[in-house]
Amino acid sequence: MSSAESAAPEVLVLVGPMGAGKTSVGRRVARTAGWRFVDTDKAIVREHGSIPAIFAEHGEDRFREWEREQVAEAIAGGGVISLGGGAVLSEDTRVLLRTVPVVMLTVSPEAVAERISGTDRPLLHGEEDPVQRWTRIFAERRALYEEVADARFDTSRVPMSRVADQIVEWMRGRA
Numbered sequence: 001m002s003s004a005e006s007a008a009p010e011v012l013v014l015v016g017p018m019g020a021g022k023t024s025v026g027r028r029v030a031r032t033a034g035w036r037f038v039d040t041d042k043a044i045v046r047e048h049g050s051i052p053a054i055f056a057e058h059g060e061d062r063f064r065e066w067e068r069e070q071v072a073e074a075i076a077g078g079g080v081i082s083l084g085g086g087a088v089l090s091e092d093t094r095v096l097l098r099t100v101p102v103v104m105l106t107v108s109p110e111a112v113a114e115r116i117s118g119t120d121r122p123l124l125h126g127e128e129d130p131v132q133r134w135t136r137i138f139a140e141r142r143a144l145y146e147e148v149a150d151a152r153f154d155t156s157r158v159p160m161s162r163v164a165d166q167i168v169e170w171m172r173g174r175a
Contacts, residue, residue: 010035011078012171013097015145016105017138018085019112021155021163025105026082028164033171036079040070040087068093075100085137088144097148101174103167104149109135111156 012029014022023039030037041051044066048054054063068090074081075096087093113131146152151170155163 011075011081011100012167013075013081013083013100013102014105015083015088015097015102015148016085017107017112017141017145018134020085020105020107021160022082022105024160025153025155025164025167026080028161029167029171030080032164032168033080036077037082038074038077038079039082040067040074041082041084043070043074044084064090072096085141088141088148094144094148101150101171102148103170104145104152105163106152106154106156108154108156 010033012033012035014026014029016022023042026039027037029035044054044063045051047070048066049057051063054066064086067084067087071081071083071087071090071093083093088097109131112134151167153163153166158166
């Protein structure tokens, strides 16, 4: 990294659908790189309570507002940052993401079925089968993930540790 670039914090952002492994992979990448790790959903929970409770008490719009604030704060502070699946819905967030390296994690519906079973994700509640709902939500957001992504890695059949290694190799190739 050049001295001009070293003034800005080192940042890598992970985007993708629920259950793609953004938190697991992000922690591993941060550990390998020696950077801090931030999961924006977990930061929101620390400040405002559980995500299901936020959705129930304040609604999705308020959650998305807090999410935009948390993403901007995390990027300003640097590190490996895992975004919630819906963070890319905000145009302000997408504009910000165009200024930093972004990795999109993908996962197949078959692989995600096991990962999301028994979770308390508000957007997967309802009459529809959770995997069908996940598939629909991913289809609705996929173009937004791709719009901001500089690289894509699939986590469906690869150990999270190997995906993290692949991302670290990709980061080193950019330096």
